[in-house]
Amino acid sequence: MKKLFAILAACILALSSVLTAYAADGKVTYSGNAGQFVFEPGTDHSLTDLFPNFKGVMPGDTLTQKITVKNDADHQVKVKIYMRSLGAHEGSEEFLSQMGLRVTKSEENTMEYMFLAAAHETAQLTDWVCLGTLYSGGEVNLDVTLFVPAEMGNEFQSRIGYLDWEFMVEEFPVEDDDPKPPDKTGDNSHMEWIFAIMILALCMLIILFAWRKKEKQNKENAA
Numbered sequence: 001m002k003k004l005f006a007i008l009a010a011c012i013l014a015l016s017s018v019l020t021a022y023a024a025d026g027k028v029t030y031s032g033n034a035g036q037f038v039f040e041p042g043t044d045h046s047l048t049d050l051f052p053n054f055k056g057v058m059p060g061d062t063l064t065q066k067i068t069v070k071n072d073a074d075h076q077v078k079v080k081i082y083m084r085s086l087g088a089h090e091g092s093e094e095f096l097s098q099m100g101l102r103v104t105k106s107e108e109n110t111m112e113y114m115f116l117a118a119a120h121e122t123a124q125l126t127d128w129v130c131l132g133t134l135y136s137g138g139e140v141n142l143d144v145t146l147f148v149p150a151e152m153g154n155e156f157q158s159r160i161g162y163l164d165w166e167f168m169v170e171e172f173p174v175e176d177d178d179p180k181p182p183d184k185t186g187d188n189s190h191m192e193w194i195f196a197i198m199i200l201a202l203c204m205l206i207i208l209f210a211w212r213k214k215e216k217q218n219k220e221n222a223a
Contacts, residue, residue: 025066026050030081030134030169032073037167045160051144057099060150067142069167071134078135078178080170085115085125089162096120096161100147105131105140119146119163128168135178 027040028050039048043055053065071079088096096119103115103125117123132140 028069029072035169054146057148059152061148063146065144068139070139073136076136076174078172078174080133081131082128082168084128084166085122086164087122088120092161093120095156095159098152102145104143
């Protein structure tokens with residue numbers, strides 16, 4: 001029974017970690033509605049905050065935030081999506097200058113370094129940089145890594161830094177010889193794991209309930 005409880009607890013902990021990882025991703029979605037983007041998840045600091053993982057940082061931390069940029073237009077179009085950095089908000093420069101920032105882009109099994117500099121700089125993202133040509137349902141992933149030096153002083157305790165990124169889109173008609181858009185959009189791998197773990201945990205509970213009921217009956221018969 002101790003093994004059974006351990007397995008059940010491990011399933012619940014695994015489910016919790018999957019949910020946390022799933023909720024932590026940032027998302028920039030082109031909806032096709034007059035060139036509008038939707039930014040998620042947003043936080044109390046800003047409705048368009050893409051960096052929920054970069055909160056409560058400590059000296060010596062190295063934190064990574066995944067951001068998915070997706071073309072979710074409901075009609076068959078291809079788009080070029082661009083991004084650039086405007087740097088730190090006024091008043092955030094000193095704080096963000098203490099930390100390093102790296103941005104890499106991954107698409108079709110390739111990885112490209114897009115930015116590597118102090119977090120307050122615009123550096124390689126000063127001008128518009130094309131993230132790629134995305135067909136309906138297509139996406140590109142950005143991995144943003146924040147490096148916090150171990151020697152960062154207490155004078156920055158409880159400070160908040162604001163960094164501005166901008167996104168721009170160009171929309172083009174799909175040509176006859178263009179690749180076909182994917183039939184299945186989105187990544188449901190997280191949900192599949194969640195459902196599998198939930199089913200496993202439910203089975204464990206049923207087995208535990210049946211065992212306890214049988215044990216109770218055996219005790220009553222023995223009495």
